[in-house]
Amino acid sequence: MELGAMHPVFGIVVLPLIFVAAGVGLAMTWHDPGLLVVGAILAIATSYLARKNSGS
Known part of the structure; x- marks a missing residue:
C-alpha cells in the first residue's frame, strides 16, 4: 500500500456509516426526515465509488 493511501475498508464501511450517523443526528x-434520506444517499454513493475505485 502506498504511503498516504486510504484503506478500502474506510471508504466502503466506515465513511458511509459516518454519513448515516450524521443523517440520523441531523x-x-x-x-426533518429528509436529512436521513440525504445521509443514506450519500452513504450509498460513497460506498459505490469506493468499491469502484478499489476494484472489489
Whole structure:
C-alpha cells in the first residue's frame, strides 16, 4: 500500500456509516426526515465509488 493511501475498508464501511450517523443526528435534531434520506444517499454513493475505485 502506498504511503498516504486510504484503506478500502474506510471508504466502503466506515465513511458511509459516518454519513448515516450524521443523517440520523441531523434528522433527530431538526425533526426533518429528509436529512436521513440525504445521509443514506450519500452513504450509498460513497460506498459505490469506493468499491469502484478499489476494484472489489
